[in-house]
Amino acid sequence: MTTPVGRVACDLTVTVDGYAAGTGQSEERPFGEDGADGWGGRLHGWMFEQSEENRAELDRMTAAKAYVMGRNMFGPVRGAWDRPWNGWWGDEPPFHAPVFVLTHHPRDPQPMAGSTVFSFVTDGVEAALERARAAAGGGDVSVLGGATTVNQYLAAGLIDELRLHIAPFTLGAGTRLFDGVPALELERTQIRVASTVTHVTYRVLSRIR
Amino acid sequence: MTTPVGRVACDLTVTVDGYAAGTGQSEERPFGEDGADGWGGRLHGWMFEQSEENRAELDRMTAAKAYVMGRNMFGPVRGAWDRPWNGWWGDEPPFHAPVFVLTHHPRDPQPMAGSTVFSFVTDGVEAALERARAAAGGGDVSVLGGATTVNQYLAAGLIDELRLHIAPFTLGAGTRLFDGVPALELERTQIRVASTVTHVTYRVLSRIR
Numbered sequence: 186m187t188t189p190v191g192r193v194a195c196d197l198t199v200t201v202d203g204y205a206a207g208t209g210q211s212e213e214r215p216f217g218e219d220g221a222d223g224w225g226g227r228l229h230g231w232m233f234e235q236s237e238e239n240r241a242e243l244d245r246m247t248a249a250k251a252y253v254m255g256r257n258m259f260g261p262v263r264g265a266w267d268r269p270w271n272g273w274w275g276d277e278p279p280f281h282a283p284v285f286v287l288t289h290h291p292r293d294p295q296p297m298a299g300s301t302v303f304s305f306v307t308d309g310v311e312a313a314l315e316r317a318r319a320a321a322g323g324g325d326v327s328v329l330g331g332a333t334t335v336n337q338y339l340a341a342g343l344i345d346e347l348r349l350h351i352a353p354f355t356l357g358a359g360t361r362l363f364d365g366v367p368a369l370e371l372e373r374t375q376i377r378v379a380s381t382v383t384h385v386t387y388r389v390l391s392r393i394r
Numbered sequence: 395m396t397t398p399v400g401r402v403a404c405d406l407t408v409t410v411d412g413y414a415a416g417t418g419q420s421e422e423r424p425f426g427e428d429g430a431d432g433w434g435g436r437l438h439g440w441m442f443e444q445s446e447e448n449r450a451e452l453d454r455m456t457a458a459k460a461y462v463m464g465r466n467m468f469g470p471v472r473g474a475w476d477r478p479w480n481g482w483w484g485d486e487p488p489f490h491a492p493v494f495v496l497t498h499h500p501r502d503p504q505p506m507a508g509s510t511v512f513s514f515v516t517d518g519v520e521a522a523l524e525r526a527r528a529a530a531g532g533g534d535v536s537v538l539g540g541a542t543t544v545n546q547y548l549a550a551g552l553i554d555e556l557r558l559h560i561a562p563f564t565l566g567a568g569t570r571l572f573d574g575v576p577a578l579e580l581e582r583t584q585i586r587v588a589s590t591v592t593h594v595t596y597r598v599l600s601r602i603r
Contacts, residue, residue, distance in 0.1 A: 202572035353580040355572055363411035371562040378585050
C-alpha cells in the first residue's frame with residue numbers, strides 16, 4: 186500500500202507585471218516601498234477587505250496540510266535570530282498547520298496558537314518540501330512565497346499547481362515571479378474573475394527546454 | 395467643433411511571464427529561438443488555428459483605423475533598407491489601413507494590396523502616434539508591438555487600453571512587456587476565457603509614481 190501523495194501548490198498574489206513585492210522591504214513596509222497608498226494593501230486587499238467575495242480561493246489556500254515559506258516572507262529579520270520574531274500574523278497565524286521556513290540560520294521550532302508551528306529549515310528548498318510533505322501526510326502542501334522562494338521551487342520542477350491572484354496594477358520593479366525560471370508548459374485549469382483581482386490556476390506540465 | 399479622438403489601444407500576445415518574443419529573432423524565426431515546437435505558433439496559434447473561436451478579439455484588433463508597429467515587428471532587416479522587405483504578411487496584409495513603422499532609416503511609403511500602406515517614421519514614438527491619429531480621423535489607433543515598442547508607449551503614458559492575449563506557457567527570456575515601464579494603475583474592463591489563451595483588457599488609468 187502506498188501513501189497517497191498530495192499536490193504541491195503555490196498561492197501567490199502578483200501585479201499584472203508579475204511582481205509579488207516592491208523594492209526596499211522592511212519591517213514597517215513588508216511589501217517594499219509604498220506608492221501613494223501602499224503596495225501591500227493593493228496586492229492583498231482581496232484577502233482582507235474582500236474576504237467574503239474571495240472565500241473560495243481563501244479556503245483553498247488554507248486547505249493545505251503543511252506550508253513552506255521563504256524567510257523574507259516570514260519576516261524582516263536578517264542574519265542570526267537575534268531578536269524575537271514570530272511572523273507577521275500575530276499569536277494565532279491563519280495556517281493552523283506546520284509551516285517550514287527557509288533560512289540559513291538554525292532556530293528551534295516555534296509553536297503558535299491554533300496549531301501553527303513554525304519550523305526552520307537550513308538545508309534548502311528540497312529538504313523543506315520533503316519535511317512539509319511528510320508533515321502533510323498525503324495532504325496538499327502549499328508554497329506561500331515570496332516570489333524568490335516560488336521561483337526556486339518552479340526552477341526545480343517541484344510545483345504542481347500555480348494559483349495566481351492578479352491585482353490590477355503594475356509595479357515595474359521588485360521581486361518578480363518567474364524571474365530566472367526556465368520556460369514552462371502550463372495548462373490553465375481554472376479562472377475566476379473577482380471584482381478587482383483575477384484568480385488563475387495553472388497546472389505546471391513540464392519544462393519546455 | 396472638435397474632432398472626436400479615438401482610443402489608443404494595444405493588442406499584444408504574451409506568455410504568462412509577459413514575453414512577447416524569445417531571444418534571437420531572425421527572418422526564419424520571427425519570434426526568436428524556438429523550443430520543441432516554436433514560440434511563434436504557441437503564442438499566435440489563437441489567431442490562426444483558432445480564429446473562429448477568437449473572432450471577437452480578432453475583429454476588435456482589426457477595427458482600428460490606423461496602426462503603429464516597431465521595426466522589429468515589421469521585419470528582421472536592420473540598418474538601412476538595403477533589400478526588399480514589405481513585412482511578414484504577404485501582398486495583402488490584414489491591416490487594411492495605414493500602418494506607421496518606427497525606424498531610424500528613412501524609406502518611402504509602401505502601398506500594399508487591400509488598402510494597407512506602410513509608412514516609415516524616423517522621428518520617434520510620439521510623432522508616429524500623431525501621424526496615426528491623424529490618419530485614423532477620430533477612429534481608434536492600435537499599437538501592434540513588439541513589446542519594446544509597446545513599453546515605450548506605456549512609459550510615455552500614451553496607451554489608453556491594453557488588450558493582452560495570454561498564452562499558457564512561460565519563456566523565461568526574451569522581450570518582455572512592462573520591462574522598464576513605471577508603475578501603472580490599471581482597471582480590468584473585460585476578460586474572456588478561450589480554449590487556450592485568456593483575453594484580458596485593461597484600461598490604463600494613471601502612473602502610480
